[in-house]
Amino acid sequence: xxxxxxxxxxxxxxxxxxxxxxxxxxxxxxxxxxxxxxxxxxxxxxxxxxxxxxxxxxxxxxxxxxxxxxxxxxxxxxxxxxxxxxxxxxxxxxxxxxxxxxxxxxxxxxxxxxxxxxxxxxxxxxxxxxxxxxxxxxxxxxxxxxxxxxxxxxxxxxxxxxxxxxxxxxxxxxxxxxxxxxxxxxxxxxxxxxxxxxxxxxxxxxxxxxxxxxxxxxxxxxxxxxxxxxxxxxxxxxxxxxxxxxxxxxxxxxxxxxxxxxxxxxxxxxxxxxxxxxxxxxxxxxxxx
Amino acid sequence: xxxxxxxxxxxxxxxxxxxxxxxxxxxxxxxxxxxxxxxxxxxxxxxxxxxxxxxxxxxxxxxxxxxxxxxxxxxxxxxxxxxxxxxxxxxxxxxxxxxxxxxxxxxxxxxxxxxxxxxxxxxxxxxxxxxxxxxxxxxxxxxxxxxxxxxxxxxxxxxxxxxxxxxxxxxxxxxxxxxxxxxxxxxxxxxxxxxxxxxxxxxxxxxxxxxxxxxxxxxxxxxxxxxxxxxxxxxxxxxxxxxxxxxxxxxxxxxxxxxxxxxxxxxxxxxxxxxxxxxxxxxxxxxxxxxxxxxxxxxxxxxxxxxxxxxxxxxxxxxxxxxxxxxxxxxxxxxxxxxxxxxxxxxxxxxxxxxxxxxxxxxxxxxxxxxxxxxxxxxxxxxxxxxxxxxxxxxxxxxxxxxxxxxxxxxxxxxxxxxxxxxxxxxxxx
Numbered sequence: 001x002x003x004x005x006x007x008x009x010x011x012x013x014x015x016x017x018x019x020x021x022x023x024x025x026x027x028x029x030x031x032x033x034x035x036x037x038x039x040x041x042x043x044x045x046x047x048x049x050x051x052x053x054x055x056x057x058x059x060x061x062x063x064x065x066x067x068x069x070x071x072x073x074x075x076x077x078x079x080x081x082x083x084x085x086x087x088x089x090x091x092x093x094x095x096x097x098x099x100x101x102x103x104x105x106x107x108x109x110x111x112x113x114x115x116x117x118x119x120x121x122x123x124x125x126x127x128x129x130x131x132x133x134x135x136x137x138x139x140x141x142x143x144x145x146x147x148x149x150x151x152x153x154x155x156x157x158x159x160x161x162x163x164x165x166x167x168x169x170x171x172x173x174x175x176x177x178x179x180x181x182x183x184x185x186x187x188x189x190x191x192x193x194x195x196x197x198x199x200x201x202x203x204x205x206x207x208x209x210x211x212x213x214x215x216x217x218x219x220x221x222x223x224x225x226x227x228x229x230x231x232x233x234x235x236x237x238x239x240x241x242x243x244x245x246x247x248x249x250x251x252x253x254x255x256x257x258x259x260x261x262x263x264x265x266x267x268x269x270x271x272x273x274x275x276x277x278x279x280x281x282x283x284x285x286x287x288x289x
Numbered sequence: 290x291x292x293x294x295x296x297x298x299x300x301x302x303x304x305x306x307x308x309x310x311x312x313x314x315x316x317x318x319x320x321x322x323x324x325x326x327x328x329x330x331x332x333x334x335x336x337x338x339x340x341x342x343x344x345x346x347x348x349x350x351x352x353x354x355x356x357x358x359x360x361x362x363x364x365x366x367x368x369x370x371x372x373x374x375x376x377x378x379x380x381x382x383x384x385x386x387x388x389x390x391x392x393x394x395x396x397x398x399x400x401x402x403x404x405x406x407x408x409x410x411x412x413x414x415x416x417x418x419x420x421x422x423x424x425x426x427x428x429x430x431x432x433x434x435x436x437x438x439x440x441x442x443x444x445x446x447x448x449x450x451x452x453x454x455x456x457x458x459x460x461x462x463x464x465x466x467x468x469x470x471x472x473x474x475x476x477x478x479x480x481x482x483x484x485x486x487x488x489x490x491x492x493x494x495x496x497x498x499x500x501x502x503x504x505x506x507x508x509x510x511x512x513x514x515x516x517x518x519x520x521x522x523x524x525x526x527x528x529x530x531x532x533x534x535x536x537x538x539x540x541x542x543x544x545x546x547x548x549x550x551x552x553x554x555x556x557x558x559x560x561x562x563x564x565x566x567x568x569x570x571x572x573x574x575x576x577x578x579x580x581x582x583x584x585x586x587x588x589x590x591x592x593x594x595x596x597x598x599x600x601x602x603x604x605x606x607x608x609x610x611x612x613x614x615x616x617x618x619x620x621x622x623x624x625x626x627x628x629x630x631x632x633x634x635x636x637x638x639x640x641x642x643x644x645x646x647x648x649x650x651x652x653x654x655x656x657x658x659x660x661x662x663x664x665x666x667x668x669x670x671x672x673x674x675x676x677x678x679x680x681x682x683x684x685x686x687x688x689x690x691x692x693x694x695x696x697x698x699x700x701x702x703x704x705x706x707x708x709x710x711x712x713x714x715x716x717x718x719x
Contacts, residue, residue: 040395058711061686125548126540127557142479147489147543149693235489236543237689252367254679255395 027268033261045258052262062263064238065246068153072242073221076160081213083165085206088172102173109167117230120159121146124231146232149239156240159227164220168213175209176202211282218274222267243267320612321353322605324381327365327597328358329434330633331550331570337632345619352612362597373397373602380605380613383597386421387673387681389429390512392600394675394716399601399610400427401617410618413639420670422598424512430598431617432638434629436566437661437668438498438592440585444578446471446481446559457582458560461502461528464585468538471559483538485558486529487546492688493672493681494593495562498584499525501591501669512674513717517684517706518699521588526691526698528587534694543692553579564595565661568634572655581657583664590667596635627651636661674709675716683708 034052039045056062091102108116123130124145132142145151179202187197225245228234234241234249241249244267251260328334335358342356359365362385372378384392392398402408411419414432422430444454450470458464468483486495493507500507505521508514516522532539550567552558554574562584571579584592601613619625623641627648630637637643643652643662652659674680687705690696696704 060708126545127552128555142540144540144542147545149689149695233490235685235689236693237686237695249682252371253363253682254676255370255391256679 030261030264030268033258034265036258038256038258040255048258052258055259056262056266059259061238061241061246062243065241065243068239068241069222069243072153072157072160073218075154075157076164076221077214077217079157080161080164080168080217081210083161084168084213085172087165087169088176091169092173092176105169106166108163108165109170111163113163113224113226114230116159116163117227120155120162120227121231124155147236149236152232152236152239156227156231156242159231160221160224163224163227164217168217171209171213172206175206179205207282211278214282215275215278218278219271222271243270319351319353320608321355322381322609322612322616323355323357323379324383324599325357325359325365325369325379326383327360327362329362329597330564330566330635332633334633337629341620341625341629345616348619349615352616354616369602370395370397373604376604378602378604380602380609381616382600382602383433384600386418386430386432386435386594386596386598387671387677389422389424389598389600390673390675391677393424393429397602398429399603399605400429401431401601401614402428407614410621413641414621415638415640415665417594417665417668417670418636418638421594421673430600431621433597433599433621434566434633434635435594435596435598435638436564436635437594437664438495438562438584439565439568439660439664440560440562440582441553441571442560442580442582443553443556443558444580446556447580450559454578454580457580458585460585461587464560465528465532465536465538468532468560469536472538479540481556482540482552482558483536484532484560484562485540485544485549485552486532486562487549488529488543488688488692490546491595492543492692493684494595496522496525496529496688497593497669497672498562498591499528499587501593501667502584502587502589503528504588506669507672508674512677513713515674515680515684515706515709515713517702517709523698523702524587526688526702530691530694530698533692541694543689565636566596566634568658568661569632570634572634572657581660583660583667590664592664592668593671594665594668595671630658634658636665674713676712679712680709683712 035047035049036045037043037048037052087105091098091105095101111119126132126142126144126147129145131145135143143151145155183201183205184197187201192200222242222244225242225248228240228242228245229248232240234245243263247260247263247267250256250263326338338356338358342354345354346352357379359368359382365382366384366388369379369382369384402411411428411431418432418435419428422428422432440457442457447454447467450467452467452470458467464484471481471483472479473481488495497507500522503521503525505516505519505525507516507522509516529539533541549558549561549563550571553561553563554571554576556577568581583590599617601610605613620629621638623639623645624647626637626639626642627645629635630642631647631651637648642648643659672681684705687696687701687708691698691701
């Protein structure tokens with residue numbers, strides 16, 4: 001017994017230490033930093049209590065970033081989930097060149113986000129970019145997609161959905177493949193329409209996958225900002241400033257590390273709340289075998 | 290006998306040691322100096338930089354110089370500051386001349402004007418390039434890759450529009466009128482814009498040119514106050530917005546900094562305002578005759594300086610400080626400054642560099658290169674305050690809104706002023 005515990009501890013220790021050093025300790029340190037002022041030159045950090053938190057209310061960009069992130073998440077999560085499911089169903093069927101189509105769908109996932117952003121940067125370029133050349137065929141004039149505050153955020157959403165759907169598709173595809181074929185046979189015998197079968201059998205059976213995919217999509221909606229850095233740097237007029245991008249700006253461009261730490265705590269709180277809701281609400285609906 | 294032998298042995302050993310000494314001590318005395326540099330223009334800058342390091346090392350074998358490419362200006366600042374705060378920083382870095390306040394406020398850099406000799410050396414630069422690096426009567430930046438804004442224009446387009454290709458617009462009125470004439474339309478579509486002034490990334494910088502031309506200044510000398518609501522500032526922004534809204538000669542909305550030189554090279558823009566740092570790029574790639582001119586005047590001529598200075602970090606040891614200074618004096622010497630300017634298009638930072646044969650030959654073959662130097666007489670220091678990045682961002686956000694037509698110039702600038710006041714308040718308490 002004693003030896004078993006010792007062995008177990010020894011086996012867990014490396015992973016636990018890593019987790020402690022790179023996840024738990026930084027989280028605690030951030031929380032502590034958020035209670036102190038930013039040290040600047042000759043002025044050391046002093047304890048300010050909740051002042052950093054009340055200062056957040058004076059940051060108009062933060063509210064803009066929160067609103068942007070809300071819309072960004074609201075659009076990209078359902079869109080990428082729906083698209084990935086559609087793609088998975090389409091390549092699950094028997095069709096010629098299936099492997100090629102699957103690979104094509106998955107390609108965006110393999111590419112680094114920075115490369116993806118640079119490709120899309122070209123697509124969105126006014127006049128000679130892909131989109132403008134395309135709409136130019138119909139006689140429409142130039143559009144400055146990324147430098148117009150009405151289209152910049154939707155442009156970011158398109159990139160995110162394009163990048164993520166292929167990844168989620170793999171999970172849906174795996175789930176569809178593991179679904180016993182006799183279910184479909186029974187459905188056919190009972191005379192269920194394809195839509196009925198999907199709604200009553202496939203979709204409920206996919207629920208655990210959907211839960212996993214949605215949790216990941218939510219995290220990514222707050223975590224992936226590479227394309228913002230490359231394509232718009234948060235502009236124009238903060239139209240594409242997402243929460244994490246704003247934190248980076250405040251922390252590593254303005255060097256207001258205390259304010260950045262405070263906003264990080266806010267971000268962690270939002271993510272924790274979302275994860276909690278997801279597991280309680282969606283988890284109840286998920287049907288595990 | 291025994292004695293003699295021992296003495297002999299000992300002396301041989303000493304002799305050997307003495308012989309070995311110089312090589313050993315040279316390796317030990319070699320001072321290592323590392324500097325971070327950004328690349329902000331087209332062209333093989335890293336290769337040029339490697340050549341500079343190789344030449345310097347050949348002439349100064351006692352200094353181990355290492356140049357580290359660190360990305361954009363912002364990346365370089367982030368990397369240099371992060372590395373310095375963790376004790377691994379470089380001794381030198383090329384950073385924006387406008388980052389001086391932040392670096393001094395954070396107590397990260399050293400002043401350069403310590404001895405009479407150093408002061409004499411620093412006195413040899415164009416005063417316009419020194420201004421941004423002077424804070425609290427000390428010098429914190431050595432001008433290196435410096436630039437200013439000039440007007441590039443397509444001479445073929447001028448001819449096509451019935452304008453004299455040797456006469457660039459001299460005033461705001463001319464500039465707007467030329468731009469209208471140069472704009473070419475096919476039905477509703479514009480195939481060539483008369484003028485493009487980029488408004489992404491550096492919009493405050495381009496606006497500052499217009500503010501200077503309108504006779505205004507954007508900030509106080511000590512970097513604690515901004516004058517965003519001054520009439521000169523409002524009229525400058527109004528002029529920029531009007532080029533598109535009233536004259537329909539400038540693309541609506543925000544023009545991208547990065548694609549503007551390409552628009553010019555592809556003939557989609559007849560005139561552009563851009564940094565002299567792009568001179569070599571445009572000269573190499575333009576398939577049509579082009580002109581370079583000073584920016585047009587309103588109440589006066591004017592253009593802000595820009596680009597990067599060398600900064601020395603506090604973490605440098607005394608030996609490294611001496612070695613760093615030797616490198617800086619070497620790299621800013623007339624011949625070197627001239628060669629760097631010719632290779633990149635940056636404005637050579639010292640009058641004596643312009644007197645070298647290298648530079649004279651270059652200007653003789655390419656007179657446009659001298660426009661930036663002549664414009665220095667009207668140059669103003671680049672916009673810079675305490676907590677510079679934050680104030681600049683607050684201004685740029687509002688300029689975006691004004692150019693997109695979401696706010697009037699007055700309203701946008703009033704908001705930028707209020708934001709800047711909030712940020713600068715702590716620095717005014719002293």
